Amino acid sequence: MTQAHTHTLKSYDKELDDLRTLVSQMGGFAEAQVRSAVDCLTTRDTAMAERVVAADRKLDAMELELERQVHGIIARRSPVADDLRGVIAALKISGALERVGDYAKNIAKRATVLNQSSPIRAVGILPQMAAETQRMIADVIDAYVEADSGRAIDVWQRDERVDALYNSLFRELLTYMMENTRLITPCTHLLFCAKNLERVGDHATNIAEMVYFSITGVVMEDVRPKGDDTSYTTLDPNDPERYGA
């Protein structure tokens, strides 16, 4: 949907513009939900958490509206080439953003539970993860709106940092749980929150691939090195090699 030349049918241009605007609004809203959800955890604000949960409905409604617009464009305009790629990308991106919203909602729900027990130090990594994923969402949506494939690649590369933060938190929480079994419940909730943020990063990466294809017409092949297998390692608390005798 690059705007090198305008369509002979001006109303078609307007429909494509409206679609881009809606994707951009969804991106902004999903990003804000992620930030608010993590704020609920760090500030221990349960009322805010309830507002985040309720606000998710708005994102669902935006997705439905976007789907309606995409159906209309496909039925009436028969888009091809970059128009087609852009319209399909909008549809797929909205699905991914709706999922991002669900993750934010899930974090907010867990915040209401976590706020009832004493705070855990490891919570500190979450705002960092949230900030990272939030910027990824913002940048990848900008890349879509501005048809900037370089920016999409940049976002795609940044997912590693989120994964690294997640792995670091994972190890830390495991240690807490082994030290103090009473922390298993809150730590598990925190771990799910972190996993949610890690998934948000994955969705931003997927969106980057969609945006890249939409702009260039070329599929970006994933050759991400899998450098860390922390999440897949089984731990034996009696292993003297790892944890001492």
Next chain:
Amino acid sequence: MTAETTKQPTPAAPAPAPSDLSTAADRPDVKMSARDVHVHYGDTHAIKGVTMNVNAREVTALIGPSGCGKSTFLRCFNRMNDTVASARVDGEILLDTQDIHAPEIDVVQLRARVGMVFQKPNPFPKSIYDNVAYGPRIHGLVRNRADLDEVVETSLQKAGLWDEVSDRLEVPGTSLSGGQQQRLCIARAIAVNPEVILMDEPCSALDPIATARIEELIEDLRQRYAIVVVTHSMQQAARISQRTAFFHLGHLVEYGETGALFTSPQQEKTKDYITGRYG
């Protein structure tokens, strides 16, 4: 903890275009080949050095804005431009291994092997039967009436018209509906055992249902023939063809697999035309 290597996206390489250097002469899957074809009408340079292959058992669509040369180019494949006094065709066109401009080529025979269907259905002012029987008769393809009956029936069947006209073969072809007339013209082209069928906007005078029937027929016919279709409807090109060629101002701008051309055209001009940003 962090991965040691920075990940790098590798854009998947687009599928390599089939070599354009081989022709119908050395590739069995290629039915006709045009090499550096130029057409002049008097001082007008209508086709400017077009090189492309037409594959066997495929529908090739030629698209482009009015006056881009697509119909002129189509007419090169069976030397229809010979009938225009001011036209001059340069370059080589092969049908299998044969140069269609070679002196030994009989143009009437060539046009039986490379048949043509026009924009407006143009049945002869004769019966349905005689419309189809005319070609086989003049080309001496049949020995007796029984043979001829069989050719007429199979041709009408292949053109998807038999069931609608089998009980009234003696009525004038011109009394049929537009869509039926066009299928009659296709039956007439098929009756002389062509190898290639050229179609110049075969559906532009038909309603959507008659158009759908012709499109279905084209899909069916390509199992036996190479088909080249000129069409103003990009949706039609997208629906019926395996390969699409985009012409602009006498140049072949882009030629490729239809799905790829309509999803990720390689040329800016193609993109602007098919997305409706042209002009």
